[in-house]
Amino acid sequence: MDHLQAIRVFCRVVETGAFNRAARSLQMPNATVSKWIRSLEVHLGVPLLERSTRRLRVTHEGTAYYERMRQLLAELDDVESTLGRTHTNPRGRLRVDTGGSTASGILIPALPEFRDRYPDIHLEIGVTDRVVDVIGENIDCAIRSTASDVALIAHRIGKLKWTTCASPAYLARYGTPDHPKQILEGNYPVAGYFSARTRVVQPLHFRDHGDSFQIDPRTSVIVNESNAHLATALAGLGLIHTLDFMVRPAIARGELMPILEPWRPEPLDVYIVYPPSRQLSAKVRVFVSWITEVYKRYQ
Secondary structure, eight states, X not given: OXXXXXXXXXXXXXXXXXXXXXXXXXXXXXXXXXXXHHHHHHHHTSOOEEEOSSOEEEOHHHHHHHHHHHHHHHHHHHHHHHTTTTTTSOOEEEEEEEOHHHIIIIIHHHHHXXXXXXXXXXXXXXXXXXXXXXXXXXXXXXXXXXOOOTTSEEEEEEEEOEEEEEOHHHHHHHOOOSSTHHHHHTTOOEEEEBOTTTOOBOOEEEEETTEEEEEOOOEEEEESSHHHHHHHHHTTSOBEEEEHHHHHHHHHTTSSEEEOGGGOOOOEEEEEEEOGGGXXXXXXXXXXXXXXXXXXXXX
């Protein structure tokens, strides 16, 4: 038995959820796929899959085996890439973690370019506004606004501008502040953003003649997700202070209006972080290079 081939076939069956779909993706007959699975189960001495006429179920042993083998296959592909055999054509699964606004506003719209350039890399994009355990959760790389985790390698990939804005209806009702401090002094409702992890409401950052300052406004409504934050501004619930790429399309359509632009703060540094074990990975290297290109468009 070609043990490695049997493992690859088993992992593909688990990932596709069916023998026939795995067979099509591997370009082999259904009977051959079944033969590889039976050989692997005999070799291991445990059932990995339970078949029925209606569905396929992965056994407890099969699930545990898949998780270990998936990681080993990914590492094997990376080793082969570093040896040059597939250096110009990296392949395998790449797990990327990012926040919701970055995923919907920057990463996913640009992904067709990456797929055209690297068709053999299969992306698994985790979208969450929590800070994931990159090493513990076996993530290849993550896009973050900080480089504070000393256990990870961090590479700055770009900067993102900030914008304060509000809807035309909001400005017609409350007026337009001429200085950030008027937000505190006047009746300017703010739609705030709070951390899902700490529940702390983020302050509004500004800059005056090179000096940075922040204000902690009274908020009319607060949310903990970036797309919801944009929705609050579009609904006229308050002015918002957020990253420019999130609101630029709405500003171009006239649905939001930028305000307080002379006091725009320093752009936000953005990093891609990854475990030291991934620094030789061809998949990670090409992704870092590509996403750096993408972020240059927002500077």
